Amino acid sequence: KAGVTQTPRYLIKTRGQQVTLSCSPISGHRSVSWYQQTPGQGLQFLFEYFSETQRNKGNFPGRFSGRQFSNSRSEMNVSTLELGDSALYLCASSFPQEGELFFGEGSRLTVL
C-alpha cells in the first residue's frame, strides 16, 4: 500500500514569509503527527492530530500551526519564517492505539 506522502519535498522561502506543508497519511490511518528534524536539535515533536482534533502539541511557538481534514490529510503552517525554521519537516501516520509511526520522506524547508 502507498506510504505517507508529503508535499512539497523541497522548498525555499525568505524570512517573513509563510509556508504550508501537506501530508497524506496511509489509507486507514487516522492519527497524524508532525516532527521537525534539524542537525542541532534533532527530531522534535510538533503536534499530533486525530479525527480533526489536535491531541498533543510540542514546545514550539504559535507561528507553527496545523490542521487535519475529514479525510485524515493534514497540513502544517509556519508563519513569519525565521532562519532557524530551516529544517526537514516529517509527517507520520499511525493507527492511534498502535505504536508504529510510519514516516514520510519529509519536506525540506530552507529559509533565506
Add this chain to the structure above:
Amino acid sequence: QQQVKQSPQSLIVQKGGISIINCAYENTAFDYFPWYQQFPGKGPALLIAIRPDVSEKKEGRFTISFNKSAKQFSLHIMDSQPGDSATYFCAASMGGFQKLVFGTGTRLLVSP
C-alpha cells in the same frame, strides 16, 4: 526531565560485529521505548520497541535490553551488515505512541 540521552554519536563496526547503542532517560512516566532507523533521504522507520515491564526483546538480529532501575535501554545489532549503516534513534513516550521524545541519534557505519 523530558530528555533522552543517546550515545555514542557515531559508531564504526566491522561486518559481522556487534553494534551497541545506549540511551538513558529521567522521566519514569515514560512507558514506551522504540528504536527508529533512518537512511539518508528517508524518514525514520520503526525497528523494534519495548515496554518497561520487559527486560529484553529480540527481533531477528536486533535486541533491545531494558534496565528499568537504571533508566537505561540499549540496542544491540548482532552480525552487523553494511546494509545496517544508517542513523539510529532511540525514543520514549508516555501514555501514547505519537508524541515521541527522540535521542540525538547515532550514525552507524558497518565496514565491509
